[in-house]
Amino acid sequence: MSSRSTTVSTPFDVREFARTARGSHRAEIDTAAIADATLSTDAVHLVRVLRDLERGTMHRLRNLLVTATHKDARVTAFLTTWAFEKFWIADALDAVLEAAGAAPGPLTGPTRRTAAERAERRGPILRALAGNIAGPQIVAAHVTTGLVDEWISQAAYRTLGEVAGVLSGLASNLVTLKDRHVRFLAEEAERRLAASGRAVRLTKKAIAQAAWPIGATEIPAADRSFFETFVFGDAEGRSAVARIGERLAALPGLGAAQGATLTARLVP
Template sequence: MSDPTGFDVRAYMRDPLQVRPTDLDLPALGDLDPATLEALTRLEAAERALLHRMRDFLVTPTHAESRVTAFLTTWAYEQHWLVQTLGAVLAANGRAAGQDRATALGRLRRARDERLGPVLGAIASNLLGAETTAAQMLTSRLDTAVLAESYRRLGAAEPRLAATTGAVVRLKERHLAFFTAEARTRLAAGPGARRLARIAVSRWQWPGTRYTARRTRTRPAADPEVRAALLGLHPELGLGLHPERAAGAAARRGPYGTRSVRTALARITRG
């Protein structure tokens, strides 16, 4: 498997990072405070949602991208154990994992998505072609960056979780490296890929909140530190610009991608 982006997929597949329930002293984590449990509940829901969304990628032209599908095989393995571990911590505190927090409208939307989403998404993306992969890599990078920042903050707030969240952040950093490398290469391929990426980023949603109440979507996006971390991604969101255009684009409207992220954050905070 060639390595055009600088990320060694073979090495990644040989050495998955596993965060398992057996790695934790669960009895020592059985009295976490309500705010920490709420954060863990949201993270568990977000990680499960990402597993489902990545599955949908495989009915788009991305399924023909051998590097991406090889990466996602190991990514899904790591993701599975992460979801199990978060669920085990919740269970140690008397909370059931996988709770359905969808509103009535959210349940209707989810039923529609499950029935029609993969088909409609496949039709649309196949009409648009392989350029859709750039958009998928970029929104996956946003998802991963948001979650990595959330784990950092959780570990700082609850020292008993610091070792676990530190391991998860290391796992997420590898995922970020892949999505960044793939996005860089694909955004450089042409204006079509960059146009689709801008649209996808402006429509991006906070992980795991598509079907939930408005407050679960608006609260994290309104956090100044999280917003700053997301907007701080803009230099790498602009990696697809041709060098000769980069200076002009930055002078006209700021680094490529920042406006799209701001659009998404504004929409999320409005609910």
């Protein structure tokens, strides 16, 4: 995979994205096969973590839309459909848990609290104040961190498909669905970072402060550690993180240090 594979030649069509938004996946899920397959404890655990991360979309939107990002019509139009698709991804994962006979409720337990992630725990008022100071260049940070998060989630779904054969079709479909999210976010990140040194500086700061995947600050510490170890803890997982780091480093104005920061946060 080329480190410049995020570059696109045809502008992303936001209207077409909205027109072809993907809703419920339940009709394609073979619940009887899932029940018969007896998913491993680890596979079920990964589904639960991914479900809770996908469910955190509205929290993420709130954090974005109290800043200058809400004034960007193209980005907010994308985010509306993005949130719709992520809602139905979470619903699909709920269907898997139901079929597997797993506990349907959200994960519970104490969360991880580190000084490096303090900014991620800000409420909407503090985020609005910081966002107003940052100005419109903050949009670059939002689309870039969103892009990294989509790469991370694609890696997790690939892992899920590998460890649970009965879920390989669903996992592959979700990876493909997220390709469109990646394409839009990559296009916006490259354009905005190339246009503004301030956007680059704000993006570097956001990457340094981020908890990965996005929404991880709301996930119990034990479940975060499981996710990091199960998805990225072996040689294949470390290679996946390295590829994500290379793609991040290749974005305009960033560089290897940003990829190293990401790797340090994700690899246990």
